[in-house]
Amino acid sequence: MLKIGEKTFESRLLLGTGKYTDATVQQEAIDASASQILTFAVRRLDIFDKQQANFLESLDLTKYDLLPNTAGAKTAEEAVRLAKLARASGMCDMVKVEVIGCDKTLLPDPIETLRASEELLKEGFIVLPYTSDDVVLARRLEELGCHAIMPAASPIGSGQGILNPLHLQFIIDQTTVPVIVDAGIGSPTDVAYAMELGADGVLLNSAVAHAKDPVKMAHAMRLSVEAGRLGHEAGRIEKKQYAVASSPTSGLIR
Ligand SMILES: CC(=O)[C@@H](O)[C@H](O)COP(=O)(O)O
Numbered sequence: 128m129l130k131i132g133e134k135t136f137e138s139r140l141l142l143g144t145g146k147y148t149d150a151t152v153q154q155e156a157i158d159a160s161a162s163q164i165l166t167f168a169v170r171r172l173d174i175f176d177k178q179q180a181n182f183l184e185s186l187d188l189t190k191y192d193l194l195p196n197t198a199g200a201k202t203a204e205e206a207v208r209l210a211k212l213a214r215a216s217g218m219c220d221m222v223k224v225e226v227i228g229c230d231k232t233l234l235p236d237p238i239e240t241l242r243a244s245e246e247l248l249k250e251g252f253i254v255l256p257y258t259s260d261d262v263v264l265a266r267r268l269e270e271l272g273c274h275a276i277m278p279a280a281s282p283i284g285s286g287q288g289i290l291n292p293l294h295l296q297f298i299i300d301q302t303t304v305p306v307i308v309d310a311g312i313g314s315p316t317d318v319a320y321a322m323e324l325g326a327d328g329v330l331l332n333s334a335v336a337h338a339k340d341p342v343k344m345a346h347a348m349r350l351s352v353e354a355g356r357l358g359h360e361a362g363r364i365e366k367k368q369y370a371v372a373s374s375p376t377s378g379l380i381r
Pocket residue numbers: 143198225257282283284285286309310311312330331332333334
């Protein structure tokens with residue numbers, strides 16, 4: 128079970144809701160993923176305008192927890208404002224803090240992310256910050272009281288997968304809150320790898336929304352999360368430099 132704040136979730140796969148061209152495909156992909164937490168950019172949705180079509184209308188909201196994100200924010204103040212806007216709609220008190228510090232890489236601004244997280248924690252939010260894969264920052268965010276840490280595998284939408292497994296491992300080993308690998312996932316292999324490293328969950332969007340068959344890919348991602356987690360719990364064998372015969376070498380007929 129994935130525990131965030133006081134809530135527990137059976138699924139360890141969090142799904143982004145952007146980039147879909149078809150609402151039916153999106154719904155089918157969400158079903159196939161079995162995700163229970165869906166993230167959306169507050170800035171891309173007019174949650175107060177009932178006339179405006181949005182993806183929330185087509186979802187059975189009793190089945191999901193919504194994780195609004197502050198995408199588009201470049202300062203802590205903007206992120207806090209977006210989070211408060213989402214909470215004012217009455218749909219959630221969790222927030223994914225996303226404060227972008229570089230337009231080209233879309234990597235997060237660590238200082239503004241820290242400031243925004245601190246303020247939102249004071250305001251009583253369940254705070255999940257999107258961060259770079261920096262263990263020092265992750266520990267500072269945990270010390271503040273953040274409820275999960277969301278390090279990037281690689282730049283958002285790049286599909287490059289896990290570029291620095293060592294850094295992710297540092298974060299997994301040196302924090303106690305859930306670590307949810309977020310952004311840059313390209314394939315089910317990347318998901319299984321993150322989970323085998325010991326991540327508590329994975330958040331992805333582009334790899335499913337832009338797949339040739341998003342529904343099939345969502346299903347594959349679900350299976351990869353489960354397989355990777357099982358593999359982590361089962362404990363992989365040690366890597367050895369030389370071969371070790373699989374068949375017994377004693378008691379052989381000569
Ligand atoms: C931080 C962020 O915005 C990501 O959650 C993004 O929504 C998903 O990244 P990918 O599209 O690379 O999976």
